[in-house]
Amino acid sequence: EAQVTQNPRYLITVTGKKLTVTCSQNMNHEYMSWYRQDPGLGLRQIYYSMNVEVTDKGDVPEGYKVSRKEKRNFPLILESPSPNQTSLYFCASSGQHLPRETQYFGPGTRLLVL
């Protein structure tokens, strides 16, 4: 089954404790992206990746890191989480290394930073 998976689905952590949210897709997609969703703000792009070892900043990259060592995986790293990073996070992927094709979203990761 073609899908995008994220782990964990729910996470409660404390300020400053490094965490990683994993994202994996089995569709051989070149393009992967991370978004955060906050009430009244819609979806905001954090980082995206055109292909392995190619990443670029979205609209809200501050406080986040990403890596793309393998085509299927695109982890999101919060080196020192802060309460303003409490949000719902979505990973997405699409083929043809463009967002101009259908993006498939993962199920989301709800993060609470205390």
Add this chain to the structure above:
Amino acid sequence: GENVEQHPSTLSVQEGDSAVIKCTYSDSASNYFPWYKQELGKRPQLIIDIRSNVGEKKDQRIAVTLNKTAKHFSLHITETQPEDSAVYFCAASPLRDYKLSFGAGTTVTVRA
């Protein structure tokens, strides 16, 4: 960067009526405009998209129109049904990079 504004933020319609959501964008280089539907507790899903070389696109009860001169695009849902109740997001992507900027969303409620 691109700035996408979406209106209205909430929309309540009677079942069978039409719903219209409007978005404006700031970057004249944007050339791809998708619309996503997000049901409560679910992930966003693409419902329709339009590229800048097309003025209108239809898919059954859903249509999208694009006015590049005015830099706005709209989603039209006809003969609304209860299952159309969801949050709808518009987005825009410019040609020069691969970012995707979303509007803030419209919560659509279809009253039976």
